[in-house]
Amino acid sequence: MSKLKLAILFVPLALFIGLAAFLLRGLFSDPTELNSALIGKPVPAFQLPNIYHPEQRFDQSLLKGKPVLLNVWATWCPTCRAEHEFLNQLADQGVNIIGLNYKDDSRAKAVDWLNTLGDPYQQTLFDEKGSVAIDFGVYGAPETFIIDAQGIVRYRHVGDVNARNWQQTLAPIYYGLEAQ
Amino acid sequence: MKFVITLIASLLVVLTVNATEVRQFDNAQQQQLYHQLINELRCPKCQNQTIADSNAPLAKDLRDRTAEMVQAGQSRQQIIDYMVARYGDFVHYQPPLTLATSVLWWGPAVIVLIGLATIVVLVRRQRRIAADETPLSDAERQRLAQLKRTAEEHSDDR
Numbered sequence: 310m311s312k313l314k315l316a317i318l319f320v321p322l323a324l325f326i327g328l329a330a331f332l333l334r335g336l337f338s339d340p341t342e343l344n345s346a347l348i349g350k351p352v353p354a355f356q357l358p359n360i361y362h363p364e365q366r367f368d369q370s371l372l373k374g375k376p377v378l379l380n381v382w383a384t385w386c387p388t389c390r391a392e393h394e395f396l397n398q399l400a401d402q403g404v405n406i407i408g409l410n411y412k413d414d415s416r417a418k419a420v421d422w423l424n425t426l427g428d429p430y431q432q433t434l435f436d437e438k439g440s441v442a443i444d445f446g447v448y449g450a451p452e453t454f455i456i457d458a459q460g461i462v463r464y465r466h467v468g469d470v471n472a473r474n475w476q477q478t479l480a481p482i483y484y485g486l487e488a489q
Numbered sequence: 490m491k492f493v494i495t496l497i498a499s500l501l502v503v504l505t506v507n508a509t510e511v512r513q514f515d516n517a518q519q520q521q522l523y524h525q526l527i528n529e530l531r532c533p534k535c536q537n538q539t540i541a542d543s544n545a546p547l548a549k550d551l552r553d554r555t556a557e558m559v560q561a562g563q564s565r566q567q568i569i570d571y572m573v574a575r576y577g578d579f580v581h582y583q584p585p586l587t588l589a590t591s592v593l594w595w596g597p598a599v600i601v602l603i604g605l606a607t608i609v610v611l612v613r614r615q616r617r618i619a620a621d622e623t624p625l626s627d628a629e630r631q632r633l634a635q636l637k638r639t640a641e642e643h644s645d646d647r
Contacts, residue, residue: 340536346577412546439550446575448533448547 345454345465346446352379352460353444357434360410360419367434373460376486377405378453378479380430380470381442383413384422386450392469393426399475400429404483408433411442411450455479457486510549512556523559527552529582530572539582 347353352369359365372379380396382389400406408430413419416435423433436442445454446465455464464482466474514520527541532548540548540555551572558568572580584590625633 343533343579344577346573346575439547440554443550443554443575446533446577448576 342467343448345462347454347462348465350462352456352462353441355434355441355444357409357436357441360408360416360423360433360435363416363435367432369460371432371434372407372456373458375405375458376483377407377431377456378483379407379409379445379456381409381411381445381447381450381452381454383411383450384418385414388469389451390426392451392471393429395469395471395475396429397427399470406430409442409445409447410435411447412436412439453479455482455486458489510552510556514556514560519559522565523556526555526559526565526568530555530569531580531582533576533580 352372354369356366356368359367378399382393396406406429410419410433413435416437419433419435423430434441439447449467451469453466453470454462455466457463463486464479466479468474470479512520512523514523524541528539530540530551532538532540532543532545532551534545534547535543538548540551542548555568558571563571569581578584578587586594
């Protein structure tokens, strides 16, 4: 039997292994985790009040100048409660975090949360109707965007930020941007 | 029987009344465009529902946004582009033909073509083998006849 014929005999096996590997990977991927459409694009323009002082308003320039995490949270979101302590730790380490309060039950409740649990955010934006969140493509809370010094979205993390995914994924991106 | 009919009828009502908000549009075209859009935009929060089907708060927000844009006179394509710019191709139930999705579009056709090509190759090979068989020479034919005779004689012996 020639070498070519032998090779052709193994084609179905190779196809099968390829398909099996593809499907196996699918088993371990989370279909609820969507890629952000904003990666590599500038942050959308917005006008939002400060959660403590609604008369003070911020626009997208708040997210420029240095790398920053934009953390989307709300008091109705249990996972946000779970990650809050870790965000406090990151803030203590000097990580820049801006909060985006997303459709919370009330401003007072959100302020109370920050006063009780600690405030890891340099500023917290109050998105009462969730309209700015739509511009960011937010589809749940918590979500955390990594934004570079030029205001370009570099990464979007869905779900809680914890020590494991911070060290494995988020920190290398964030500190990589800071080193630039 | 009456009960079954009532049950089926009520199920049909439930199935048709999904997007419950009553909205005012300037004209029937806008009304139609709105219903068309909310039935082909996909809720990002829910894995496989349109924003018309879903009760998720985000789906309602997206219906509101769609209605606002339709009322403002935006076109179908403008509204779809707006949603895709924020939520990616995931948000539209008719994803565009890109390199990543081309496998889905062309894959089945390619597999059928491979199958057809295999059949053609096999049939041709069979025909070639048949054509290659040279007829028996006279000497071979005599020998064959002799062998057959011998075989018959032996079978008679038994």
